[in-house]
Amino acid sequence: WQVGGLGPMAGQAHHFRLYAPEKIPYAVSRYTNEVHRLYGVMNTRLKDNEYLAGDYSIADIACIGWAKLWERQGQDISEFPHFQRWLEAVKARPAVQRGLMVNAEERAKHDLSKDKAAQGVLFGQRAR
Secondary structure, eight states: OIIIIIHHHHHHHHIIIIIOSSOOHHHHHHHHHHHHHHHHHHHHHHHSOSBTBBBSOHHHHHHHHHHTTGGGGTOOGGGOHHHHHHHHHHHTSHHHHHHHHTTHHHHHTOOTTTOHHHHHHHSSOOOO
16 A cells, blocks of 8 residues: 555655646646545544554554655645554654664755755656
8 A cells, every 4th residue: 555555646746746847736736635535544544543554563664754744745634633643653663763763864964855966866867
């Protein structure tokens, strides 16, 4: 679900909302709305479950990286109270906190929305 849904859709939301050289309203709306739908799916699942697969699992670990960036995806998580509870619970886990700190100092030095050299490497490449 994360690999075929949340990851790709959140990634597209990030790209069109933050990095695209021109703002394309349809693309921004399309991916922002799709992430909203996916957070709704998570919220429904989390209504009766502490974690996505019942117990804490790789499902939670796989989703936290995208879920913690909800603001960048144009979301208001107050609409998703079960998702919000889950997000705080997962982020509070010591191992997750340690994982989120990996390379944090280096990441803080870069603003991809302004780093044209990095954008050139990450966006617009084609096969030979």
